[in-house]
Amino acid sequence: MSRGKKVFFVAIGVIAGFILSAWLGWVVLPLRTLEAAHPQVPRPLVIAHRGASHWAPEETRPAYELARDLGADYLEMDVHLTRDGVVVVMHDDTPERTTNAVQVFPGREKQDLSEFTLDELKQLDVGSWFNRKYPDRARKGYAGQKILTAAEVLDIAGAKGGKYPVYIETKSADHYPGIEEKLVAVLREKGWLGASHDGLPSVIFQSFYADSLVKLKELAPETPRVYLVQSDVVKKEGGWRATVARAAQIGTGIGPVGTLCWPWNVGPAHRHGLVVHAYTLNEIWQYRLMTWFGVDGCFTDRCDLLMGYYGKPSAKSAAAILDGLGY
Ligand code: G3P
Numbered sequence: 001m002s003r004g005k006k007v008f009f010v011a012i013g014v015i016a017g018f019i020l021s022a023w024l025g026w027v028v029l030p031l032r033t034l035e036a037a038h039p040q041v042p043r044p045l046v047i048a049h050r051g052a053s054h055w056a057p058e059e060t061r062p063a064y065e066l067a068r069d070l071g072a073d074y075l076e077m078d079v080h081l082t083r084d085g086v087v088v089v090m091h092d093d094t095p096e097r098t099t100n101a102v103q104v105f106p107g108r109e110k111q112d113l114s115e116f117t118l119d120e121l122k123q124l125d126v127g128s129w130f131n132r133k134y135p136d137r138a139r140k141g142y143a144g145q146k147i148l149t150a151a152e153v154l155d156i157a158g159a160k161g162g163k164y165p166v167y168i169e170t171k172s173a174d175h176y177p178g179i180e181e182k183l184v185a186v187l188r189e190k191g192w193l194g195a196s197h198d199g200l201p202s203v204i205f206q207s208f209y210a211d212s213l214v215k216l217k218e219l220a221p222e223t224p225r226v227y228l229v230q231s232d233v234v235k236k237e238g239g240w241r242a243t244v245a246r247a248a249q250i251g252t253g254i255g256p257v258g259t260l261c262w263p264w265n266v267g268p269a270h271r272h273g274l275v276v277h278a279y280t281l282n283e284i285w286q287y288r289l290m291t292w293f294g295v296d297g298c299f300t301d302r303c304d305l306l307m308g309y310y311g312k313p314s315a316k317s318a319a320a321i322l323d324g325l326g327y
């Protein structure tokens with residue numbers, strides 16, 4: 001072998017060795033620390049983002065019933081407070097995108113949910129937009145669905161017995177003073193706090209608002225809390241290390257947007273004993289990458305797809321379950 005070739009192969013060996021050691025150091029060893037730190041939040045988790053929202057209108061009864069019956073680990077929801085103080089479930093701050101508010105309350109469709117009473121919000125159709133946007137997945141039973149309260153989602157989660165796990169985001173928490181107290185009261189009344197189901201805590205809290213998680217820590221210290229982060233949160237906290245330290249101070253985990261889930265970010269989070277749940281991933285190649293980078297679970301619109309990827313496929317297809325549910 002010529003000297004040039006030998007140098008080439010030695011260089012390749014050194015680079016491969018460096019990559020392997022970096023992967024072991026950043027990903028594998030921190031995962032061992034995590035096993036000891038958080039046995040109460042097993043991994044990997046399938047978090048049904050806004051319910052099974054690929055197949056049914058997000059944050060509606062069919063989306064949650066489907067995610068539950070597929071067997072996702074967690075039903076994810078975003079909560080808001082109505083003008084009359086009821087905790088309701090919707091992603092956006094206003095009803096414009098996912099309801100017919102423009103017809104029912106013309107001129108009010110861009111108003112915050114906090115400006116509507118529950119009775120007003122219950123007059124809206126939260127399903128027909130999906131049928132128009134996704135005709136290939138449309139179903140008659142989606143039309144006319146009503147906005148759900150958090151208590152109603154718990155009833156769906158508990159309908160088959162047990163306290164099926166929910167992963168609740170205090171969305172725009174700064175708009176809703178007192179939402180944490182109201183939410184905890186609903187969960188306590190329904191018996192969800194401190195409960196578990198198939199080895200998983202029945203409730204995990206999540207928020208982009210650190211202050212909201214601090215309040216939830218005071219109100220329900222036993223419930224795991226995940227600090228959601230994207231680039232602006234990391235910037236505000238003063239960098240990744242500071243963000244991880246903050247997440248460890250107020251909670252149990254960190255929920256970064258997928259593009260922040262590099263191994264050199266996941267590793268420090270694990271070394272702080274935090275679980276890492278990435279959002280929102282809907283493709284197999286993304287699940288593969290997240291697994292390689294060491295994340296402990298993903299928020300996904302395709303809970304059926306992620307369950308298959310993690311080797312725990314649902315016994316029935318989404319279509320068969322929706323047919324059985326009568327949608
Ligand atoms: O809750 C995790 C993820 O859902 C955050 O993004 O906007 O879908 O609530 P968003």
Ligand code: CA
Binds near residue numbers: 077
């Ligand atoms: Ca959310």
